[in-house]
Amino acid sequence: MPKILIIEDEEAVRENLLDLLEAEDFETIAAANGRIGVHLAISEVPDLILCDIMMPEIDGYGVLTALRQEPSTATIPFIFLTAKSAKSDFRQGMDMGADDYITKPFTRSELLSAIMNRLEKYATLKRYLSPQIVNNNLSPKMQLLEISLHRAIKQHNFQEFEIYYQPIVDIASGKIVGAESLLRWQSPELGMIYPTEFIPLAESTGLIIPIGKWVLKRVCQQIKSWRDAGINSLIVAVNLSAIEFNQPDFIHNLVNFTSVNNLEPHDLEIELTESMIMQDVNSAIATMSKLQSLGVKIAIDDFGTGYSSLIYLKNLPINTLKIDRYFIHNVAKDSQKSAITKALIQMAHNLNLDVVAEGVETEAELGFLRQHNCNSMQGFLFSRPLPAAEFENCLFTNKCLYV
Ligand code: C2E
Ligand code: MG
Numbered sequence: 001m002p003k004i005l006i007i008e009d010e011e012a013v014r015e016n017l018l019d020l021l022e023a024e025d026f027e028t029i030a031a032a033n034g035r036i037g038v039h040l041a042i043s044e045v046p047d048l049i050l051c052d053i054m055m056p057e058i059d060g061y062g063v064l065t066a067l068r069q070e071p072s073t074a075t076i077p078f079i080f081l082t083a084k085s086a087k088s089d090f091r092q093g094m095d096m097g098a099d100d101y102i103t104k105p106f107t108r109s110e111l112l113s114a115i116m117n118r119l120e121k122y123a124t125l126k127r128y129l130s131p132q133i134v135n136n137n138l139s140p141k142m143q144l145l146e147i148s149l150h151r152a153i154k155q156h157n158f159q160e161f162e163i164y165y166q167p168i169v170d171i172a173s174g175k176i177v178g179a180e181s182l183l184r185w186q187s188p189e190l191g192m193i194y195p196t197e198f199i200p201l202a203e204s205t206g207l208i209i210p211i212g213k214w215v216l217k218r219v220c221q222q223i224k225s226w227r228d229a230g231i232n233s234l235i236v237a238v239n240l241s242a243i244e245f246n247q248p249d250f251i252h253n254l255v256n257f258t259s260v261n262n263l264e265p266h267d268l269e270i271e272l273t274e275s276m277i278m279q280d281v282n283s284a285i286a287t288m289s290k291l292q293s294l295g296v297k298i299a300i301d302d303f304g305t306g307y308s309s310l311i312y313l314k315n316l317p318i319n320t321l322k323i324d325r326y327f328i329h330n331v332a333k334d335s336q337k338s339a340i341t342k343a344l345i346q347m348a349h350n351l352n353l354d355v356v357a358e359g360v361e362t363e364a365e366l367g368f369l370r371q372h373n374c375n376s377m378q379g380f381l382f383s384r385p386l387p388a389a390e391f392e393n394c395l396f397t398n399k400c401l402y403v
């Protein structure tokens with residue numbers, strides 16, 4: 001973990017900083033005055049320094065001057081801590097070559113975001129200065145993301161997560177027939193983080209297993225509450241990662257979550273990608289068949305972007321093909337995309353599969369899909385993914401594709 005040196009003479013502030021940083025798993029060293037601070041910076045070579053400006057003997061400017069003259073410490077990111085009243089102080093500090101400043105009192109997220117930005121710049125600089133050193137480690141930003149993800153799950157018990165629902169609409173009738181559940185993470189220190197950013201990290205750290213379990217559980221509870229409110233025949237799709245799909249207790253958990261909520265398995269659709277299935281076709285087919293025999297629906301997500309496994313398609317136990325939004329974007333005008341999309345719809349229908357077009361953004365795209373008998377659509381044209389309550393509102397007001 002990055003090592004941070006805190007140089008601060010006020011004990012209360014120093015302790016507070018130590019607590020905050022240690023809670024984030026940073027390695028910390030502290031100095032109660034400028035002289036010790038300079039000494040520790042040279043002997044320990046930290047990755048970042050937080051330094052108070054107003055200190056007796058050697059003040060913050062003195063520390064910065066001393067460190068900038070020493071080759072081993074000259075480039076270490078240096079952040080000044082200043083009192084609110086002292087605007088001219090920070091100007092002077094920045095002019096002397098400090099990298100950033102934080103005014104006291106600061107919030108946890110201000111502190112962390114300043115640290116993260118500086119560490120990231122420093123990592124880039126180090127790579128640039130020594131290109132022969134291949135850095136296999138995570139960037140500071142990814143490290144912070146990983147720490148925050150761990151904490152969001154283990155300490156904060158998923159409170160920072162929310163499941164959004166994007167309507168899936170029947171093209172012929174214009175009515176909502178389903179929803180895709182899409183995970184969102186609102187991190188207090190990093191802001192809104194999208195799944196394309198944190199799912200790969202969750203997969204590489206194994207955190208996807210508790211996350212996936214939580215998603216499945218919450219989605220089942222949500223369907224139950226919609227059933228209780230009189231909303232029937234709405235199919236909710238859940239995205240799976242390969243790791244979750246290959247967990248030995250995956251089916252057991254799914255059955256458990258549906259049965260405790262009195263749901264029918266066909267209320268759920270599982271979205272798998274071609275590449276997940278192709279990793280080990282036989283074992284995937286076995287799991288998919290088991291799911292299907294229970295009544296759970298199965299969709300192939302992002303179809304067309306993975307292996308073009310057309311031969312396998314007829315042997316796969318699936319219900320739905322979701323055409324990737326790459327093909328749908330501008331489909332009415334791009335002759336190659338329209339030829340492919342037409343062929344995909346036709347082929348899926350010959351195999352008795354439903355077809356959902358993903359990422360429909362324009363009337364022209366919708367018109368093309370309607371003309372070629374695509375069953376359903378999903379996309380910003382009708383609605384973005386929504387928090388559960390807003391999605392529910394669309395249902396209660398009978399929001400329709402055609403007005
Ligand atoms: P996906 O399953 O293909 O989901 C569709 C993505 O397209 C969503 O991105 C959605 O917000 C976006 N989208 C929908 N309509 C439009 C449109 O008209 N235009 C454009 N440009 N985009 C549109 P999102 O929510 O960022 O999710 C990204 C991916 O993250 C998903 O792709 C899925 O693979 C994964 N993911 C999301 N939630 C979960 C989850 O709970 N578990 C797992 N394992 N993966 C998830
Ligand atoms: Mg999906």
Ligand code: MG
Pocket residue numbers: 301302322324358
């Ligand atoms: Mg998709």
